[in-house]
Amino acid sequence: MTQNMKRDMDLIRELMLKLEGLSVPLTGIKAIDGREPVVQVDGYTTEQIDYHLLLLEQAGFIYGGGLENFGMRFGPGIGFQSLTWAGHDFIDAMRSPDVWDRTRRAASAAGGFTVDLLVSAAKGYLEARIKGFIGG
Template sequence: MRSFGACSSNRKSLNRRILLKRDNDLIRSLLLEIEAHDDAIFLCVLTDGSPDDERRSYYHLKLLVDAGMLEERGKFGGSFRMTNYGHDFIEAIRSESIWNDVKGVVATVGGATLGIMADIAKTCITAEINKHLGVGS
């Protein structure tokens, strides 16, 4: 098991402020890192001295659990496994150009859920496949 830093959760550290707005680029980066990880379990445990960037990453890992893309394991948490839906999502947004297209559409409409972002990515991929196959030309 590889540790993703040391992340913290006592009252003192909970009073520190971190940006709680979802960062879709960070979510993509975390999923790519977890997928590239050499173990099925990705470990991220907070400690008292965890820096804000690790606390922010941990928060986003928990958002991915909420979205069904990761599953948190273990009695005390902090151990994460990517679900099939998480693998499907990262496969859909792996391409930098597709990811940028998705972000462009989302910016145009003012925001979207991760599920909608996955749908947009699938639509972009389908369009690319059709273009390569000469379908709809």
């Protein structure tokens, strides 16, 4: 696996939407890698998908325990059981294509971002919309 890949937030969002829809028994863990049709995203290689699955695990957006033994990873992919609370918050903030597009454009105009800033910006936009609906 290449270690110098750039993080692609569009791919992160797409993978989160796909993982949210997976059905895994509460006590089960599903091994997933970029070859799985359920996580393939047009325009991205298996290697890119594998790398971004690892990033999702590192970010604490998914729970599953990984495919590791004694701190060593055996092969590409992750173990997946569910999204974490933070993972649900991320995807709930970024689910709407409109919110995602506005958030992504704002981050681009600012010249950079972190995941926390993206989520914060999306939440701010959603909060303003909700206040508009309830008259606050």
